[in-house]
Amino acid sequence: MAKPPRTKLSSILIAVPIALASVDIACAQDLTGFAVISGQSISNTGPTTIGGDIALYPGTSYTGSGSVTQTGSAYLSDAVASRIQSELVTLYNILAGRPTSAGGNLTGLDLGGRTLSSGVYNFDTTAGLAAGQTLTLDGGGNPDAVFIFNIGSSFTAGSGSAILLQNGAQGGNVFFRIGSSATLDTSADLLGQIVALTSITLNTAATIDCGAAFARNGSITLDTNTINICVLAGPDLGTDVDTTGFTANELSVFDALADYTADGGVLPLSLGILIATQTSDELAASMRQLGGLVATGLAPAVMQSMDGFLDTTLSSIPARMASLGPTDEDVPVGLVREKINTPYTGKYDTPAASIAPLIDPAVTRGWSVWASAYGGSSVTDGDQATGSSDLSITNRGLAAGLNYQVGERSDVGISIGFGTGDFSLQDDQGSGSSEFVQFAIHGRTSWDRAYVLGALAFGRADVDTARTLTIGGVDRLIGETTAKSIAARIEAGYQMGRFTPFVGLLTQSVETLAFSETAESGNSTYALQYDANTLNSVRSELGVMVHWPANPARSGAPSFGIRAAWQHEFATNDAASHSLLLLPDVAFPVTGAAPDRDSLVLQANVTLASDHGFYMNGLVSQEIGSNLRDLSGSLKVGYTW
Numbered sequence: 001m002a003k004p005p006r007t008k009l010s011s012i013l014i015a016v017p018i019a020l021a022s023v024d025i026a027c028a029q030d031l032t033g034f035a036v037i038s039g040q041s042i043s044n045t046g047p048t049t050i051g052g053d054i055a056l057y058p059g060t061s062y063t064g065s066g067s068v069t070q071t072g073s074a075y076l077s078d079a080v081a082s083r084i085q086s087e088l089v090t091l092y093n094i095l096a097g098r099p100t101s102a103g104g105n106l107t108g109l110d111l112g113g114r115t116l117s118s119g120v121y122n123f124d125t126t127a128g129l130a131a132g133q134t135l136t137l138d139g140g141g142n143p144d145a146v147f148i149f150n151i152g153s154s155f156t157a158g159s160g161s162a163i164l165l166q167n168g169a170q171g172g173n174v175f176f177r178i179g180s181s182a183t184l185d186t187s188a189d190l191l192g193q194i195v196a197l198t199s200i201t202l203n204t205a206a207t208i209d210c211g212a213a214f215a216r217n218g219s220i221t222l223d224t225n226t227i228n229i230c231v232l233a234g235p236d237l238g239t240d241v242d243t244t245g246f247t248a249n250e251l252s253v254f255d256a257l258a259d260y261t262a263d264g265g266v267l268p269l270s271l272g273i274l275i276a277t278q279t280s281d282e283l284a285a286s287m288r289q290l291g292g293l294v295a296t297g298l299a300p301a302v303m304q305s306m307d308g309f310l311d312t313t314l315s316s317i318p319a320r321m322a323s324l325g326p327t328d329e330d331v332p333v334g335l336v337r338e339k340i341n342t343p344y345t346g347k348y349d350t351p352a353a354s355i356a357p358l359i360d361p362a363v364t365r366g367w368s369v370w371a372s373a374y375g376g377s378s379v380t381d382g383d384q385a386t387g388s389s390d391l392s393i394t395n396r397g398l399a400a401g402l403n404y405q406v407g408e409r410s411d412v413g414i415s416i417g418f419g420t421g422d423f424s425l426q427d428d429q430g431s432g433s434s435e436f437v438q439f440a441i442h443g444r445t446s447w448d449r450a451y452v453l454g455a456l457a458f459g460r461a462d463v464d465t466a467r468t469l470t471i472g473g474v475d476r477l478i479g480e481t482t483a484k485s486i487a488a489r490i491e492a493g494y495q496m497g498r499f500t501p502f503v504g505l506l507t508q509s510v511e512t513l514a515f516s517e518t519a520e521s522g523n524s525t526y527a528l529q530y531d532a533n534t535l536n537s538v539r540s541e542l543g544v545m546v547h548w549p550a551n552p553a554r555s556g557a558p559s560f561g562i563r564a565a566w567q568h569e570f571a572t573n574d575a576a577s578h579s580l581l582l583l584p585d586v587a588f589p590v591t592g593a594a595p596d597r598d599s600l601v602l603q604a605n606v607t608l609a610s611d612h613g614f615y616m617n618g619l620v621s622q623e624i625g626s627n628l629r630d631l632s633g634s635l636k637v638g639y640t641w
Helices: 008-022 077-096 248-262 269-277 281-292 291-315
Strands: 034-038 041-045 047-050 053-056 061-063 068-069 074-076 115-117 119-123 128-130 134-138 147-151 155-157 162-165 176-177 182-184 188-196 200-202 205-217 219-223 227-230 367-380 392-406 412-424 429-447 451-471 475-494 499-512 513-523 528-530 533-548 557-567 576-580 586-591 598-611 614-625 628-640
Touching: 034 041, 034 047, 034 077, 034 219, 034 227, 041 053, 053 061, 053 077, 074 077, 074 281, 077 147, 077 176, 077 188, 077 205, 077 269, 115 147, 155 188, 182 188, 200 205, 205 219, 248 281, 248 586, 269 281, 291 367, 291 392, 291 412, 291 429, 291 451, 291 499, 291 533, 291 576, 291 586, 291 614, 291 628, 367 412, 392 429, 475 528
Parallel strands: 034 053, 034 205, 041 061, 041 219, 047 068, 047 227, 053 074, 115 134, 119 147, 128 155, 134 162, 147 176, 155 182, 162 188, 176 188, 182 200, 188 205, 200 219, 205 227
Antiparallel strands: 367 392, 367 628, 392 412, 412 429, 429 451, 451 475, 475 499, 475 513, 499 533, 513 528, 528 576, 533 557, 557 598, 576 586, 598 614, 614 628
């Protein structure tokens, strides 16, 4: 049977150790270069040899360092030590989260005299390796076999105890995750990374000749010891990774990591363990979380708020055209009175546009001021093959404007809007919120039954993002950025009785500035840097409006309108690029949910005006696409004089 497809991570097996050998340990910035990490203090007695870096954070006490021969650097309560301690927490959580292998619960049993194959072994409470006893780890001919021991409380290796590796097993692939503290008694000879929640004590002449001692919260006590680091054999550990079930986004992240290691890069130890031990489905889920899909909702949310602002702005401009219906109930639709100040005599002017129009006295004043509340809500379905999640967006705002009548048929105006918005992605992929301000200049002019209107708008939004990762514990990552938008809309139509066919063009561009995430809670091991990105939209509209206008002779009568249009999107956008802060050279594009190119837009509005200059307008809009549902509306009050 043929092997399942594998990706470029097959090269990691060779690339990682070679890369580590070529890196100056003094410059190491990852757990793989550290031999000792302590959260509280480090104390040493007698001549001790440490081959690797030392990190101490948040504690500050390092005693007996004069008797330590170290190959590497010591990072004591500095920024490097702080970040390394954060990575240690992630490593601890990842090890603790690995499921126990079948038959791997060894609670109550001693490790001495046993031969174990690769896998994850569990002890509910304490674990021990009796004095003088040997634990044999059998790689089964696989030099990349991984051995993980999850121990609920304490671990003790008795005097003269040892770990023996056979059939290709390697010390860099051995991990002891300990729920409290570990003790290596006199002359104990262990291999592997000891990752303890509290403290680690190495008594006289105890050695870790291929591994490390990592104590999260407590102290490390040394006494004439030897600790030398060795590395994980390879993140894929020589196994084929079946990516046939990966989505495009998951594969994008995975391949970026593969390219990085193929070029000699070194992955964080915790990430290497994930790739080494997770099933294909688990790894796909991890890649999905690493991708930072939350950022793909940012620009669409800003774009939707601008659309709502333009809708309420343009609906504020009065339609200064001929009356859409006759004054008398008996006058046929599409014809107007030949003379508006004389009784009806049964005579009509057939080409309605050829005579002086009937203009509503409520809209013939020179100035108009208005205020509006507007908002909307939309859901865009994600794409399973791409790996995008459903995107939900809501926004709400307040706008105000001033219009001025220029001549008999033209108006110009300005408007400003303020508001807030929220967006969220399904499957816990993150959410965001924004505060925005928008400005617009707009105008409209008409010639008999024809009209042209347009607007140019600018906006700025301050946006916060948040997502929760569960790869190594529970990490809450947040980000802050600014988005700038510019939008233009132009529309032209021709009135034919109650019907007005129209065409329109809507363009918008949203530029999001680069930003990076920080940890609100948990750790920032997998925090991302988001590159600056621009989302463009160019949409055409082709539709028709139907009107039921108020009778000019009756003040206070409402007018109604319905609008239907086919909308088509022409713009194509590249996926935004993200990168891990820990690995800035690992960049990957991630694609979010996007509406299909064609949609139907339906609008309904009602206007109520008095001959004293006051008016009120309500607008409801629904956009429907194959994967889009968008409902918005506005309520406006105004005064003309």
